[in-house]
Amino acid sequence: MGTPLPRDPIADAQRNWERHGWGDVAAPMAAITAIMRTQQILLARIETVLKPFGLTFARYELLALLSFARSGALPMNKASALLQVHPTSVTNAVDRLEKAALVARSPHPTDGRTTLIELTAEGRTLAKKATAALNAEVFGKSGFGPDDVDHLIRVLGTFRRDAGDFED
Amino acid sequence: MGTPLPRDPIADAQRNWERHGWGDVAAPMAAITAIMRTQQILLARIETVLKPFGLTFARYELLALLSFARSGALPMNKASALLQVHPTSVTNAVDRLEKAALVARSPHPTDGRTTLIELTAEGRTLAKKATAALNAEVFGKSGFGPDDVDHLIRVLGTFRRDAGDFED
DNA sequence: TCCAAACCCTTGGATGTCCTAGTATATTGC
DNA sequence: GCAATATACTAGGACATCCAAGGGTTTGGA
Structure with missing residues (x-):
């Protein structure tokens, strides 16, 4: 899992989707895949910090x-x-x-x-x-800018509400 | 896991963080927690669709x-x-x-x-x-609007690059 | 009152992820 | 050319998540 890839594998996947005629869902596919991968990265960071405890x-x-x-x-x-x-x-x-x-x-x-x-x-x-x-x-070194953080909270909050997590 | 909660548990957590004097990292904490939860929801949807196969x-x-x-x-x-x-x-x-x-x-x-x-x-x-x-x-029913999809791809793409996923 | 339905927690099983070796094959450097 | 290092895959173990089922407790309607 070490060395960075020369190119973004998710962007490649998005291009593959478009090339196969699934352009209408290529972008959501990429966004969802990016969420999956980001979660993996964040979880690894969190577990690393928690391990000593x-x-x-x-x-x-x-x-x-x-x-x-x-x-x-x-x-x-x-x-x-x-x-x-x-x-x-x-x-x-x-x-x-x-x-x-x-x-x-x-x-x-x-x-x-x-x-x-x-x-x-x-x-x-x-x-x-x-x-x-x-x-x-x-959390103090998330790498997300303040505007991006606000946007994520809002967009994912809407998503979670629509998914039935809460009613508020 | 069934019934929706009356209130957003992540928003509650954010308020707790602020109340304890960690307001400077409360928002990134909420954004990161939301990503974790969103991944869980998406994964469950995907697994449900794939199970018949x-x-x-x-x-x-x-x-x-x-x-x-x-x-x-x-x-x-x-x-x-x-x-x-x-x-x-x-x-x-x-x-x-x-x-x-x-x-x-x-x-x-x-x-x-x-x-x-x-x-x-x-x-x-x-x-x-x-x-x-x-x-x-x-992917065709992600629930994310087109603008949100673009934003997610861009923000998470930057995050993944900074995390060392790829160099491109 | 009393039994069926609902609810709560736990056990056992299937999957997936990672880490730490261990074995086999390639490459490198002297 | 040969030993040391690097690389590729796999085996075994620790954890986490979910589902299906089972045993105990409560609740509610007949």
Whole structure:
């Protein structure tokens, strides 16, 4: 994965699409492919920064979410909904975070079906440190200009709403 | 993962970042998180369309790449470079595509280290059908306006170049 | 009241991605 | 020409994601 390619493979794909008579969808194809690749790059950067903390992005997201919850605790299904991932992914993340003593499971006081996830003191501390690292080394150096950031937030926000992520 | 949330969780995160004094990186954080989520939505749509063909996105990408190669064959390392994934991911995809008789491995004529991946007739046919389906059901209904598509291609293209994907 | 339907979490299985070797083949440099 | 280095692919392992299913708990309508 090392050396840069001489030419943009996505631009090449777009040209191939046009050459085959699919010019009407070549540009959206390129945009979507670019989003996929950009996500891959960003995820790699994030994971690199989190590795020293013994965290992955999935686990960090859960820690961060809990750290913003007033009580420091959330039901599993709530976390699943807010993180927009399958419940089994939350189970997986909690298993590992619990082994690392960063979160703890506790029964819901009134609903026997529900399990609460609670941040431990170490979990809260680690979340703070990891967030500071991400802010400094990823979000603070995104490479996107302020106007591009605003545009991305707006365009992708509309896309996500249309996709049924939220109603607001 | 079903019901839409009442409010945009990424906008909430952005507000949390600002409230904690990280306003300088709150917007890039939101943009990056939105890219991650958008990729997840798009990937799910793509996989849904490809499922009837017995393909995943990773396998489809490889088929599509081969279908655009003049000779219909590419060395594994070339495919790895163009798809921007780890060589082991290509090995994995080729293993499964080969089992499905959509591609075949063959030795490189002059370099004993290299393995060529070649499309079979069925592979070429399936690639065509899958591409038509994706064009109709995903790329043709991306939900992005033409101006947004152009903007995404440009902004993410710059990002990818700066990240070292290509030099062009 | 009570049983069926709905809901919550977990387990097990399939995929994909990456990393770290390990094996085989080419290239390079002395 | 031969040893050292580089390159190509693969095997094994760690993680994450999703789906399908199963077992326990609640809720709601007959």
